[in-house]
Amino acid sequence: MHNSAQNGGQTGSSGQGALQVQDVTVRYGEFVALRNVSLTVNPGEIVVLLGANGAGKSTLFRTISGLQRPVSGTISYNGENITGRDAAEVIGRGVAQCAEGRMLFPELSIQKNLILGAFIHRRDKNGVNRGLEEVYELFPILRDKRHDAAGSMSGGQQQMLAIGRALMARPQLLLLDEPSLGLAPLVVEQVLEVTRRINATGTSVLLAEQNAYAALQIAHRGYVMENGALTLEGSQAALLGNDAVRSAYIGV
Numbered sequence: 001m002h003n004s005a006q007n008g009g010q011t012g013s014s015g016q017g018a019l020q021v022q023d024v025t026v027r028y029g030e031f032v033a034l035r036n037v038s039l040t041v042n043p044g045e046i047v048v049l050l051g052a053n054g055a056g057k058s059t060l061f062r063t064i065s066g067l068q069r070p071v072s073g074t075i076s077y078n079g080e081n082i083t084g085r086d087a088a089e090v091i092g093r094g095v096a097q098c099a100e101g102r103m104l105f106p107e108l109s110i111q112k113n114l115i116l117g118a119f120i121h122r123r124d125k126n127g128v129n130r131g132l133e134e135v136y137e138l139f140p141i142l143r144d145k146r147h148d149a150a151g152s153m154s155g156g157q158q159q160m161l162a163i164g165r166a167l168m169a170r171p172q173l174l175l176l177d178e179p180s181l182g183l184a185p186l187v188v189e190q191v192l193e194v195t196r197r198i199n200a201t202g203t204s205v206l207l208a209e210q211n212a213y214a215a216l217q218i219a220h221r222g223y224v225m226e227n228g229a230l231t232l233e234g235s236q237a238a239l240l241g242n243d244a245v246r247s248a249y250i251g252v
């Protein structure tokens with residue numbers, strides 16, 4: 001069991017749009033990468049997952065997304081058990097991941113990369129076009145450069161494209177794995193501002209970040225992960241005020 005930071009840690013919804021991860025354990029061979037992890041994202045929330053390199057954040061995201069099977073525990077979404085479902089089924093339920101490292105197709109155009117994100121809706125051409133319009137509205141630079149190769153853009157623009165591609169799946173819950181990795185501080189702010197805007201349209205967000213202070217500015221709640229286990233949870237204010245979080249992740 002992990003601790004609650006003061007004033008925080010209220011969870012417990014199992015209603016529409018809620019993600020519930022319960023007692024999930026993941027191994028890579030003998031190595032235990034996640035140990036009895038339990039976490040909730042309620043509808044409409046931005047929940048931040050803080051943790052150092054190798055803490056297990058990406059493993060948790062991959063497990064929720066159906067790319068990694070847990071050895072025990074359950075993951076449910078909208079009250080439905082999605083544990084062990086394959087990735088396409090999880091996307092079809094409304095959960096899309098923007099993976100660490102972006103995983104773009106650098107030689108394909110920006111627009112083709114976006115359309116690939118709408119794979120599960122490919123028969124709905126009008127819907128795909130509406131999705132493109134929405135993404136271009138959010139990221140005008142992607143419209144301007146839509147015929148350019150994805151790999152020709154700056155790191156920040158590629159991160160915008162990776163987020164846009166995940167949005168093309170029309171998720172209710174967006175899993176954002178370290179979107180600020182390797183970006184300049186101003187670009188980090190832009191990425192987090194876009195995340196806030198996406199959330200304002202009703203999409204809930206689980207955000208893995210090492211950039212704790214910036215992420216906590218936009219998050220409603222958060223968890224701290226260390227060595228594959230959650231050690232702390234709390235509201236934005238509680239985590240920002242927590243001494244352990246401040247010294248380990250904010251550098252105060």
Ligand SMILES: Nc1ncnc2c1ncn2[C@@H]1O[C@H](COP(=O)(O)OP(=O)(O)OP(=O)(O)O)[C@@H](O)[C@H]1O
Binds near residue numbers: 051058060178
């Ligand atoms: N496929 C794998 N096989 C074996 N060990 C793995 C594998 N993937 C990750 N690990 C190990 O599991 C642990 C958790 O890795 P994970 O990538 O989930 O951490 P993280 O918190 O996302 O860190 P990072 O930000 O560096 O990606 C690390 O010790 C890592 O070396």
